[in-house]
Amino acid sequence: MPIDSKHPETLALHAGWRSDPTTGAVAPPIYQTTSYQFRDTEHAANLFALKELGNIYTRIGNPTTSVLEERLAALEGGVAALALSSGQAASAFALQNLARAGDNVVASTDLYGGTWNLFANTLKDQGLEVRFVDPSDPENFRRATDDRTRAYYAETLPNPKLVVFPIAEVAAIGREYGVPLIADNTAAPLLVKPLEHGAAIVVYSTTKYIGGHGTSIGGAIIDGGNFDWEKFPERQPALNTPDASYHGAVWVEAVKPLGPVAYIIKARTTLLRDLGSAPSPFNSFLTLQGIETLPLRIERHVSNAQAVADFLSTRVEVTKVIHPSRQSGAERERADKYLKGKYGALVGFELAGGLEAGRNFIDALKLFYHVANIGDARSLAIHPATTTHSQLSAEAQLATGVTPGYVRLAIGIEHIDDILADLDQALKAAS
Numbered sequence: 048m049p050i051d052s053k054h055p056e057t058l059a060l061h062a063g064w065r066s067d068p069t070t071g072a073v074a075p076p077i078y079q080t081t082s083y084q085f086r087d088t089e090h091a092a093n094l095f096a097l098k099e100l101g102n103i104y105t106r107i108g109n110p111t112t113s114v115l116e117e118r119l120a121a122l123e124g125g126v127a128a129l130a131l132s133s134g135q136a137a138s139a140f141a142l143q144n145l146a147r148a149g150d151n152v153v154a155s156t157d158l159y160g161g162t163w164n165l166f167a168n169t170l171k172d173q174g175l176e177v178r179f180v181d182p183s184d185p186e187n188f189r190r191a192t193d194d195r196t197r198a199y200y201a202e203t204l205p206n207p208k209l210v211v212f213p214i215a216e217v218a219a220i221g222r223e224y225g226v227p228l229i230a231d232n233t234a235a236p237l238l239v240k241p242l243e244h245g246a247a248i249v250v251y252s253t254t255k256y257i258g259g260h261g262t263s264i265g266g267a268i269i270d271g272g273n274f275d276w277e278k279f280p281e282r283q284p285a286l287n288t289p290d291a292s293y294h295g296a297v298w299v300e301a302v303k304p305l306g307p308v309a310y311i312i313k314a315r316t317t318l319l320r321d322l323g324s325a326p327s328p329f330n331s332f333l334t335l336q337g338i339e340t341l342p343l344r345i346e347r348h349v350s351n352a353q354a355v356a357d358f359l360s361t362r363v364e365v366t367k368v369i370h371p372s373r374q375s376g377a378e379r380e381r382a383d384k385y386l387k388g389k390y391g392a393l394v395g396f397e398l399a400g401g402l403e404a405g406r407n408f409i410d411a412l413k414l415f416y417h418v419a420n421i422g423d424a425r426s427l428a429i430h431p432a433t434t435t436h437s438q439l440s441a442e443a444q445l446a447t448g449v450t451p452g453y454v455r456l457a458i459g460i461e462h463i464d465d466i467l468a469d470l471d472q473a474l475k476a477a478s
Contacts, residue, residue: 063117126272134252148174208448218245225279255422
């Protein structure tokens with residue numbers, strides 16, 4: 048029974064599932080199986096021919112994972128989703144689904160270090176060029192576009208730079224050319240919905256706030272169903288020409304009876320089938336448990352982070368606080384436009400003592416965990432220059448917002464007094 052609601056607090060609990068029709072179980076079962084019995088040969092043939100949707104093999108789809116996909120699509124306002132084994136797989140698939148060897152994608156410079164390396168090196172080795180541009184001027188995306196540009200890519204609230212991306216402005220440029228904007232919304236679930244601002248595809252590392260408990264690696268791609276792929280056959284050949292990997296299917300034609308889902312169906316039936324980055328059903332189950340409390344957690348994350356940003360701005364040991372609430376000019380205007388006063392749960396700051404002070408601060412923390420992750424219910428901290436961004440050149444580090452004394456905090460849902468007390472003693476130890 049579908050739930051007639053657009054409220055995330057309700058969708059997080061009810062979208063995609065009501066109860067098991069056989070047992071009445073309220074929680075989605077963990078379907079820990081590799082494969083599925085076909086009713087007969089006609090049923091099997093229909094599934095493989097995409098005449099009907101259903102389960103074939105858990106590498107391609109699983110009932111537990113399907114509930115996760117439906118819930119994510121509902122929360123984001125999309126038409127369908129594809130759950131994957133990691134956020135890195137989601138980022139790679141999102142591009143590879145449209146761009147082939149010799150094609151290019153224009154991406155924001157303001158990216159997570161792992162994404163930057165994936166785009167700048169691994170995808171480059173596979174023949175896919177990613178052109179990095181400064182998003183402070185949306186027209187930079189237009190300038191970098193040529194006849195073989197297949198997509199734009201950005202993080203809505205970039206980690207670790209935390210300068211909100213101009214979603215609507217870049218999306219509008221892309222739609223002039225038939226180039227979709229792919230938006231990684233990992234750091235801002237529920238705070239901003241990129242599809243409402245013109246993005247065509249949304250990407251998540253569900254490992255972070257979506258799951259929220261640091262137990263399960265996962266990723267997802269959500270298809271907005273709002274991009275007219277068929278209108279741009281030359282710009283989007285992957286969806287408009289016969290695909291040799293699936294019986295010569297022309298995706299915009301093959302899936303029309305199913306709705307505007309050509310992009311996501313292709314990703315499932317070719318990339319996921321062939322590369323195998325499927326989530327385990329158990330991880331999908333755990334991620335669903337996290338989603339149920341996402342609206343509540345986000346509120347506490349955001350309020351605690353605001354208090355931390357205000358606290359750090361008073362400290363002599365800190366030369367700069369990186370948080371949308373501390374920005375000004377065009378950056379603050381974008382933050383207010385898209386985040387509407389809820390500025391996220393990540394806080395960065397620069398220490399006067401540089402690299403050594405950053406190390407001393409991290410080593411002095413007692414409540415904060417020193418881990419390479421964000422989005423846990425617990426508070427986390429890391430020194431990017433020596434960890435997540437250490438494989439980038441000094442120039443690339445600066446382009447993504449990382450300086451030697453930069454520390455990134457992912458503020459959790461503990462009592463704010465305890466969070467501030469730990470920061471206070473660690474700052475004293477670092478100076």
